[in-house]
Amino acid sequence: MTHVDLQSLVDDIAGEMAREVVRGKVADYIPSLASVSSDKFGITIIDHAGDCYSAGDAHSPFSVQSISKVFSLTMALGSVGDALWTRVGREPSGSPFNSIVQLESEHGIPRNPFINSGAIVVADVLLASYKPSEILGEFIRFMQMVAGDDTIHIDKAVAQSEQATGFRNVALGNYMRAFDNIVHPVEQTLGTYFHFCALSMSCQQLAKAGRYLMCGGRRHPGTADTIISQQRARRILALMMMCGHYDGSGEFAYRVGLPGKSGVGGGILAVAPGIASIAVWSPGLNSHGNSQLGMIALERLVQRTGWSVFRSNR
Amino acid sequence: MTHVDLQSLVDDIAGEMAREVVRGKVADYIPSLASVSSDKFGITIIDHAGDCYSAGDAHSPFSVQSISKVFSLTMALGSVGDALWTRVGREPSGSPFNSIVQLESEHGIPRNPFINSGAIVVADVLLASYKPSEILGEFIRFMQMVAGDDTIHIDKAVAQSEQATGFRNVALGNYMRAFDNIVHPVEQTLGTYFHFCALSMSCQQLAKAGRYLMCGGRRHPGTADTIISQQRARRILALMMMCGHYDGSGEFAYRVGLPGKSGVGGGILAVAPGIASIAVWSPGLNSHGNSQLGMIALERLVQRTGWSVFRSNR
Amino acid sequence: MTHVDLQSLVDDIAGEMAREVVRGKVADYIPSLASVSSDKFGITIIDHAGDCYSAGDAHSPFSVQSISKVFSLTMALGSVGDALWTRVGREPSGSPFNSIVQLESEHGIPRNPFINSGAIVVADVLLASYKPSEILGEFIRFMQMVAGDDTIHIDKAVAQSEQATGFRNVALGNYMRAFDNIVHPVEQTLGTYFHFCALSMSCQQLAKAGRYLMCGGRRHPGTADTIISQQRARRILALMMMCGHYDGSGEFAYRVGLPGKSGVGGGILAVAPGIASIAVWSPGLNSHGNSQLGMIALERLVQRTGWSVFRSNR
Amino acid sequence: MTHVDLQSLVDDIAGEMAREVVRGKVADYIPSLASVSSDKFGITIIDHAGDCYSAGDAHSPFSVQSISKVFSLTMALGSVGDALWTRVGREPSGSPFNSIVQLESEHGIPRNPFINSGAIVVADVLLASYKPSEILGEFIRFMQMVAGDDTIHIDKAVAQSEQATGFRNVALGNYMRAFDNIVHPVEQTLGTYFHFCALSMSCQQLAKAGRYLMCGGRRHPGTADTIISQQRARRILALMMMCGHYDGSGEFAYRVGLPGKSGVGGGILAVAPGIASIAVWSPGLNSHGNSQLGMIALERLVQRTGWSVFRSNR
Known part of the structure; x- marks a missing residue:
């Protein structure tokens, strides 16, 4: 996708999420989580060129949990x-x-x-x-x-x-x-x-942090500097796919089709290997403790980009 | 990979598997399974061009279970x-x-x-x-x-x-x-x-049967004829990734990184979306009831081809 | 207790049970159980002399289950x-x-x-x-x-x-x-x-059938004829105490204090070793699947007779 | 039983236990338990007259746990x-x-x-x-x-x-x-x-402490002084019968037939309501964590006295 396309995409998704009525339930077991408004939604995509596309509350820090x-x-x-x-x-x-x-x-x-x-x-x-x-x-x-x-x-x-x-x-x-x-x-x-x-990060920071998983272990696009080996990067992604969303992992794989990891603060880090590092955030949670809107946003993103690891058109 | 490469690859793997000593335990709960020799090993790859590469006992029928x-x-x-x-x-x-x-x-x-x-x-x-x-x-x-x-x-x-x-x-x-x-x-x-x-199939037949999952729902490479929609193909692959090997599914994802489904007869169907439909067969099973050599063979195949869905070099 | 006392006791209990409003839920998984009225209540006590005291629907057959x-x-x-x-x-x-x-x-x-x-x-x-x-x-x-x-x-x-x-x-x-x-x-x-x-018995028949457990294995009071040994009788009673009411066994021991066995037809056979064989029946069940009124009736009977195996005044 | 009988009984049992070869495994998770010799065996019976019969290591303190x-x-x-x-x-x-x-x-x-x-x-x-x-x-x-x-x-x-x-x-x-x-x-x-x-008591002290459960809540034989009501005493005994030996409770009821409570230090307090308060101690444990010899000793005691709560001869 082009620059224009990806920016439009995150803008569209952020707009759609703003209009969602069912927003899940914000975690309330500690005050600092309970006080976050369920109105929040942020998204950042960093592509394989290293370019960054953000929308909504992508620069607000949240608890990554x-x-x-x-x-x-x-x-x-x-x-x-x-x-x-x-x-x-x-x-x-x-x-x-x-x-x-x-x-x-x-x-x-x-x-x-x-x-x-x-x-x-x-x-x-x-x-x-x-x-x-x-x-x-x-x-x-x-x-x-x-x-x-x-x-x-x-x-x-x-x-x-x-x-x-x-x-x-x-x-x-x-x-x-x-x-x-x-x-x-x-x-x-x-x-x-x-x-x-208790790490505090924004969508943009989180998507950046996930680049080494998109890049087969290299720190970020355009560097030879490696964090981990290619094999280890693949294996961590496999674990994220299988276990990243607790007893909602199957549902996430079925609907989104990307390795991802959620937090009770409402964030999700998802990785399209070789293509993109994606962070979404919305504090309302579904029944499995995963971000209600975060998951819907990722589902739409993958529908529109075809980035599922299970797609055939490669 | 070229024609020559893929044929060499399956030949090499079949040769290596023939030399493996630890071959797992053949299912013995019914006579027709118990009587199969653990010496058997077969492999077939069908690539996105529809070309077929087989080695070992790829043409012997087995119980797909x-x-x-x-x-x-x-x-x-x-x-x-x-x-x-x-x-x-x-x-x-x-x-x-x-x-x-x-x-x-x-x-x-x-x-x-x-x-x-x-x-x-x-x-x-x-x-x-x-x-x-x-x-x-x-x-x-x-x-x-x-x-x-x-x-x-x-x-x-x-x-x-x-x-x-x-x-x-x-x-x-x-x-x-x-x-x-x-x-x-x-x-x-x-x-x-x-x-x-009780379906009886060979590796070659099984790999052919798996083509629609490789091809995003189209019956086989080079046809517009569809079995299922692209979305459904992706979703079935997601289910295979998450649940295809019982309580050894995480292990398979970690080591192989492809959606697959095993049977107690010793077969495994694995799919590299858009790239290949792969069938392996060896009747000895590991502790999770999945083919001992089948899994090793697939692990080596993915190491040498880089076909994991979690690879970054696409 | 005298003859007069025990007959009054069962009459009183039957009268009290007739006035109970909360009567439990009749098992409805098969028609022949579902069609029984929750109004029913029967009780029979056979004492160590072999005398029989009945009240309510003690002669109506029910499914002992x-x-x-x-x-x-x-x-x-x-x-x-x-x-x-x-x-x-x-x-x-x-x-x-x-x-x-x-x-x-x-x-x-x-x-x-x-x-x-x-x-x-x-x-x-x-x-x-x-x-x-x-x-x-x-x-x-x-x-x-x-x-x-x-x-x-x-x-x-x-x-x-x-x-x-x-x-x-x-x-x-x-x-x-x-x-x-x-x-x-x-x-x-x-x-x-x-x-x-599917055995069909009345309270009177069931209390009679339980005499060998009251009598240490002898068929009934006043005979030397044995069904089982004394040790075996004690052990069957121990099993009834520990396991006779499924996951409501502890509750029954706590409230009634006698070995007993319930059935989904609403019957309970309880035994005061050496003292009495007791059958009660009322088809409405509590949440553990034991007779709601049967259990209350036995609780009152034991309160008034002191027949708990855990009593000290012997 | 007479004074002579009960003293002979505990002496006999202590003698038999001294000759047992399989003595269970002493708890070793803390040093003070692990250091106790599995040779130890003590027993005390206090009857409804308040008389006390002891044998073996009945005066040695142990951890009642x-x-x-x-x-x-x-x-x-x-x-x-x-x-x-x-x-x-x-x-x-x-x-x-x-x-x-x-x-x-x-x-x-x-x-x-x-x-x-x-x-x-x-x-x-x-x-x-x-x-x-x-x-x-x-x-x-x-x-x-x-x-x-x-x-x-x-x-x-x-x-x-x-x-x-x-x-x-x-x-x-x-x-x-x-x-x-x-x-x-x-x-x-x-x-x-x-x-x-971490309470430390001997068999004799423990049997004395159990008198209120034998006596329907009265502190000891020959007093009107009450610790708890009769009903509460019965109910505590019911709980001991049902739950006193963890997942070996059914076994204890089947073999011994008395309410009892065991400890990982090798002690067991058992109560024959209205008849006796009994303490045994031997530190070797069976697979359920209950005293190996303590349980055998109680089984023999009940066989010889007929004190099971499930006996008919009363």
């Missing part, structure tokens, strides 16, 4: 490689994001790194590679580097709210600790996890 | 369209192929059409569109038409063995009948299902 | 002794009467003989001891003998309705057949099971 | 009465003592007060009635009062070990906190719970 799991996974694979897979699986869970049931029968090994329990293990793995005092700095530097934006930061107030109310996550952490699949003090691992989730 | 679920689903969507989704879900199950647990908490609605319970519902849906006396004929004609091969047939001995030993499937059928999600006599629905599974 | 599981268990223990326990457990299930979930993780071994799956195994065990053509005759003769009443019979219409609609039970039977824990043809085992459940 | 749940339940019912049952159920769980699975589907309400999650809720309930600084003192005073023994105390080292390693319990507590079924700070509630479990 579980989308951070893509980046912490990337860092953990960089640190320990495939050894990670002894501590976390690669299968869809078929269960809600915070389910504890499978952990009992599967001896404390989470199904995949994108459900809460799995991402808590990823944080624990990173604590073996970085000092507690440096890990958040390392994470922020990684995010700033992949996004090419030094202003990206963690919202400490969000992290503190999460810590004060995240009893289910504390339960998950201690439960896995009982199976020796958390090896650092649980509160330290969870503190790290909660801070990762 | 659950791969038939792709084709019965295609027929059912043709008959009732999206109304199908009121009776079967579209999410990975996270459970083995014959699990009954989720049916209890989910009121008799199977997670997806590729686990046994889901495919039994699909058979039941088709029984509302076709007379019992005609449904197998219709199915065979559909298979012969998509494969362009009038010799494809159902192995009645296999169907009868399945019926004589398929107690778990009888349980699944009756359990869903109790929830009114099977509406025809259970033995009739199961009889239909068992016959679908 | 799962209460028959006590008697088929007694026969099976007589046939195979403790070998039975290799095929069925002795623990409360914590699940509804017709749940299939535990069978999957516990490899086709039902938790106890009083949930449906367990009683189906018991029927299958009896089919190894009696010819199919004789088993129902043997069962009826056993019931007539323990009750001392030649008019007790099986309601064939009920059995046929059960067979026509009992899809969940067919599922349970086939599921266990898949684990080789049903060894006869499933339809034969289920036919036997459905006929056991 | 989960047996304390009987006493904390008694206190909680005294504090809030039946309101307790809005926060914890009364059904057997059919699951291991520390299972978290049911809490997810049952929204944080534990099945009964004798599994860990249920006893944690009981501790939380008591924290609403007593100040944190006084609750352990109150509990100890209650224990000293019911046992008539001022030397009973909590082993602080055990409590601290439990706190340092009890990750599963921390998980349970936080999980229920997420459902608002723990209302005090989780560490406070768990600290209370761990200290209750």
